[in-house]
C-alpha cells in the first residue's frame with residue numbers, strides 16, 4: 001500500500017509531465033473510482049482543464065486544475081498512475097489523454113483507489129482537513145505536537161503513528177521502521193512516551209520517510225513508478241518483513257506481532273516491551289491466594 005514516500009515519488013515523476021498541460025480527453029472506465037459521484041459528470045468536468053500543480057497531502061495526490069477545481073487521488077491498496085505505458089495495463093480504470101499527445105493511465109487491480117473532484121480551495125481544504133493531521137515533513141511536526149496528540153492515550157504507539165488524523169501519510173512500513181529507529185516498542189501506550197522518546201520518534205519518522213523518498217519508495221506488493229519501475233526502499237528495511245532475520249543493531253532475531261490488526265515487526269531487545277500495568281487485586285470472596 002503506497003504511503004507518503006511512494007505517493008511523493010509518483011508526484012515528483014508525474015508533475016513535470018502534467019503541469020501546464022491540458023486534459024484533452026478523460027475516460028473513467030470504473031464507476032467505483034468516483035463514488036459517490038457518478039463518473040460521467042466528473043469526466044466532463046475534467047475535460048479541457050489545465051493542470052496548474054500536482055501536489056500531495058499525506059497519501060493523497062492533489063491535482064490543482066484551472067477554474068479552481070481539484071482532483072484528489074487516493075491510490076489506496078493497488079492504485080498506480082502510469083505515464084505512456086507501452087501496453088494497455090490489465091486493470092485500466094481511467095485513461096487521460098494530454099494535449100501534447102501523451103497518456104496517463106490509472107491502473108488498479110483491487111479497485112479501492114478513488115478520484116474525487118472538488119470545486120474550490122475551501123472544499124479541498126475541508127476534504128483534506130477532515131482526514132489528515134499534520135504533514136510529517138513540515139516544521140509543524142514537532143515533538144511537542146506529538147506529545148499533545150499522545151497525552152492520555154492508552155492505544156499502542158504503533159496505532160497512534162498510523163492514525164492519519166494525527167500524522168498524515170505514515171503507513172505500516174514507515175511506522176515499523178521509525179519505531180525501530182527510535183527504540184520504542186510498538187505496544188507501548190502512546191501516552192506513556194517521555195519527552196526524549198517523543199523527540200526520538202519525531203526524528204525517526206522524518207528520517208524513515210526521507211530515506212523512503214530518496215529510495216523512490218518501497219515495492220513490496222504492487223507499487224510501481226510512473227514508468228513501471230520499482231522502488232528500492234524494501235532493500236533498506238531494518239525490521240519490516242524481516243521476521244527471523246537478525247536485527248542489524250544487535251543480531252537478535254526480528255519478531256512479528258499483530259498490533260491494531262497490522263503485521264508489526266520488532267526487535268524485542270532494541271525495543272524493550274512495556275512493563276505490564278499493575279493488575280487490580282481480586283476482590284471476589286472465597287478465592288485462596
Ligand SMILES: [Zn+2]
Pocket residue numbers: 247248249250251252267268269270271
Ligand atoms: Zn536489536
